[in-house]
Amino acid sequence: QVHLVESGGGLVQAGGSLRLSCAASGRTFSSYAMGWFRQAPGKEREFVAAIRWSSGNTNYADSVKGRFTISRDNAKNTVYLQMNSLKPEDTAVYYCAARQDYSGSYYYNSYEYDYWGQGTQVTVSS
DSSP states (O other): OOEEEEEOOEEEETTOOEEEEEEEESSOGGGEEEEEEEEOTTSOOEEEEEEETTTOOEEEOTTTTTTEEEEEETTTTEEEEEEOSOOGGGOEEEEEEEEEOSSOOOOOSGGGOOEEOOOEEEEEEO
């Protein structure tokens, strides 16, 4: 069973930075695709960033491109989301997600992922 635990959320002023972590356990993740999603109150859960665990290749939503960076540490089985130049509209609960994949694809919809963390709140004040 895959287990994902997010951490690193908090309250930050606009223009500030936060780094989210997603500690993964229960599998060997070399064949997994990992993603970060977020959900603001009253809104749908939306794609933020994705990474292929084996290659480290990444993909981003247009709204965060150039400000957020997704990465992984193989030794620690952890995926990170470095968030810079934060804006009030980045305020949301951020979720880490995982799915097994051998095709090298990226996945942009929440229903395409099988495993989820509990989420971590990010609040950006103006």
